[in-house]
Amino acid sequence: MSTLTNKQIILGITGGIAAYKSAELARLLIDKGATVHVVMTTAAQEFITPLTMQALTGNPVHTTLLDPQAEAGMGHIQLARWADLILIAPASANFIARMTQGKGDDLLTTVCLASNAPVAIAPAMNQNMWQDAHTQRNLESLRADGKIIMGPADGPQACGDVGPGRMLEAAQIAQLAAEQFEKKGLSGKHVVINAGPTREAIDPVRYISNYSSGKMGYSLAEAAVEAGAKVTLISGPVNLAAPERVELISVISAEEMYQQSVKLAPNSDVFIASAAVADYRPVKVEPQKIKKQADVLQIQLTPNKDIVAAVAALDSKPFTVGFAAETQNLEDYAKKKLTQKKLDLIVANDVSKEDIGFNSDDNEVTLFWPSGQRSLDKASKRQLARQIIEFISQQLETTD
Numbered sequence: 001m002s003t004l005t006n007k008q009i010i011l012g013i014t015g016g017i018a019a020y021k022s023a024e025l026a027r028l029l030i031d032k033g034a035t036v037h038v039v040m041t042t043a044a045q046e047f048i049t050p051l052t053m054q055a056l057t058g059n060p061v062h063t064t065l066l067d068p069q070a071e072a073g074m075g076h077i078q079l080a081r082w083a084d085l086i087l088i089a090p091a092s093a094n095f096i097a098r099m100t101q102g103k104g105d106d107l108l109t110t111v112c113l114a115s116n117a118p119v120a121i122a123p124a125m126n127q128n129m130w131q132d133a134h135t136q137r138n139l140e141s142l143r144a145d146g147k148i149i150m151g152p153a154d155g156p157q158a159c160g161d162v163g164p165g166r167m168l169e170a171a172q173i174a175q176l177a178a179e180q181f182e183k184k185g186l187s188g189k190h191v192v193i194n195a196g197p198t199r200e201a202i203d204p205v206r207y208i209s210n211y212s213s214g215k216m217g218y219s220l221a222e223a224a225v226e227a228g229a230k231v232t233l234i235s236g237p238v239n240l241a242a243p244e245r246v247e248l249i250s251v252i253s254a255e256e257m258y259q260q261s262v263k264l265a266p267n268s269d270v271f272i273a274s275a276a277v278a279d280y281r282p283v284k285v286e287p288q289k290i291k292k293q294a295d296v297l298q299i300q301l302t303p304n305k306d307i308v309a310a311v312a313a314l315d316s317k318p319f320t321v322g323f324a325a326e327t328q329n330l331e332d333y334a335k336k337k338l339t340q341k342k343l344d345l346i347v348a349n350d351v352s353k354e355d356i357g358f359n360s361d362d363n364e365v366t367l368f369w370p371s372g373q374r375s376l377d378k379a380s381k382r383q384l385a386r387q388i389i390e391f392i393s394q395q396l397e398t399t400d
Contacts, residue, residue, distance in 0.1 A: 003188040004178050005033035005230045006245045010079065010117075012088035012108045013053070014095040015043025017158040018124035018167040022048060025089055026056045028174035033188070033230060037062065037079065039108045041095065065107040076107055080114035087177055088112075089150070090124030090167045093135050099147075100138040118180060120148035122173050127163030150176050184228030185393030189269040191229040192318070193221050194261055194307065196236035198254040200281035202299060203290050212276035214238035216323075216363065219385035220272055221246050227389050229270070234260045236275060254278050254304040265311040265318055270392060272321040273308035274347075280304060309341040319396060321345045321388075327352040334368050345369045345395065347388060367391060 009029055013022045022038075029036050038053040039062045050061035065076060088095065088108070095108070099121075104110040112119055121142065129135060130152065143149060151168035168176075195217020199207040214235060221233045222243045232247045234257055242248040251257045254277045265271045280301035290297070312320040322343045324334040327350065334348035349365045364378040367388070376387055 003033050003228075004029060004174075004181070005188055005228055006225055007034045007181060008082055008084045008245075009034045009036050009177065010083045010086045010111060010115075011036050011038045011053075011057075012086060012091075012111075013038060013040045013044040013048065014088065014090055014092040014108070015041055015046060016090045016092045016124050016167075017047060018090035019044055019047040021167055021170050022089055023052055023056055024170040025087075025173055026053060028170055029087075029177065030057065032174060032178055034177075035059075037082070039063070039079070039111060041106060041108055043092070043094075062107055065110055076110050077114055080111045080117075083111075083115050083117040085177060085180060086112055086115055086117050086119045087122070087173070088120070089122035089173055091121040093123075093125045093129045093132075096121065096123065096135065096138050096142065100141045118146070118148060120150055120177065120180065122150040122167055123152045123165070124167035125152075125165045126157060126159055127161050127165045130163075130165035148176075148180065184226075185390060186224060186270070186396075187228035189229045189396070190232070190267065191221075191224040191270040191272065192232045192234065192261070192264045192268040193217055193224070193272040194234040194236075194257055194275035194277075195221070196238040196240075197276050198236045198257055198278045198304075199252050200254060200278045200304075201285045202282050203286040203288065205289050208278055208281070209237075210276050210278065212236070212238075214240055214275075215361065216381050216385065217272075217274035218243055219381045220274055220388065222382065223385040223389040224270075226386070227393060232264055232268070234264070234275070254281060254307075258305045258307050258310070261307045262310055262314075266314055266316055268318045269396070270321065271308075271311045271318045272392075273311070274321075274323050275307075276325065277307055278304055306341070308343065312342045312344075319344045319392065319399075321347065321392065324348040326350060330366070331368075331373075334366070338368050338370070345392065369395070 013019050026036050036057045037059050054061045104113045153166045153168050154164045155166045156162050196214030197209045197212040199209045201207050218240050221231050224231045225245050234249045249260050281304055283300040283302045308322045320343050324337050326333050330348050330350050334346050338346045346368045347365050363381050365376050367374045
């Protein structure tokens with residue numbers, strides 16, 4: 001089934017009794033993975049309240065073109081740029097006429113004019129209004145301009161007439177909306193990725209960590225979104241902006257990362273352990289700063305939990321991907337980890353090379369899986385991430 005994972009949809013509602021179906025439509029769009037912002041005309045608010053749509057979508061409803069408070073937040077231009085699809089359901093005869101004329105005299109028409117996103121229209125009106133020559137000419141004009149017309153259906157109408165003009169059912173419109181987008185390799189999949197370093201506290205001002213920048217994990221998150229996945233990124237402390245359309249969960253320690261990973265992994269399709277998790281943590285964290293006294297300071301360490309091994313051991317484990325950052329014997333160590341931890345794939349790289357690996361924008365890696373291996377030549381981490389995600393999607397296709 002087509003999905004709307006990561007898609008950003010403006011649901012425009014105009015005045016008509018069919019507006020009651022818009023509530024169900026909003027719910028179905030969200031169920032398919034979309035984020036929905038609702039724009040309502042003044043007439044629409046006579047049939048269904050903004051409060052209802054806000055409760056269903058979890059987002060403020062936009063109703064006024066020149067609202068100072070709205071313009072200070074997501075104003076009409078930002079809203080127009082935000083959308084992947086503008087879906088107007090119901091679209092009244094009056095709105096269709098104004099849209100044909102290129103009017104921008106309210107918020108919804110202005111957003112349509114200002115957006116580069118495709119616009120889909122689900123007409124709803126009395127059968128005589130639908131069959132009127134003006135309405136038909138307007139629709140032909142909109143089709144010629146590239147607008148998508150969804151319906152209408154033929155059947156009983158609120159006025160008592162029977163005939164064309166009835167808005168399609170919400171489920172039909174939601175499916176047609178999903179079909180406007182190309183299905184990608186990870187469409188409808190949930191991908192959980194951990195990234196970056198962890199910090200293991202010694203005292204209130206000191207910690208043990210490593211040189212991981214998180215760039216590879218963040219690039220993988222971006223690539224997974226591009227491939228159509230819903231992405232949750234569990235990130236240690238990094239100096240990177242959160243990728244768009246990614247749920248970011250920030251953690252500090254290996255234990256925090258472990259808890260989030262085992263919580264989310266059972267309900268995911270793919271788990272990618274790209275984080276450089278500290279292997280050890282101090283047995284005791286001092287409550288106060290340790291003062292410099294002796295020439296030698298001894299800190300007793302204890303192993304942290306193995307996150308990727310724990311995920312791979314789940315009864316309903318996702319496709320599990322590990323990373324091996326090595327300084328020697330890369331192939332031997334990578335294959336050993338793949339087997340011992342029962343992984344589906346391991347991505348291995350040599351971090352002893354100064355021009356790749358930690359903190360570098362570039363990398364070169366070798367993929368190992370139970371039945372083979374493949375080297376990926378040196379490239380930017382963003383390019384390599386796309387290749388890795390594409391390989392994962394191909395592996396999932398063979399196992400589905």
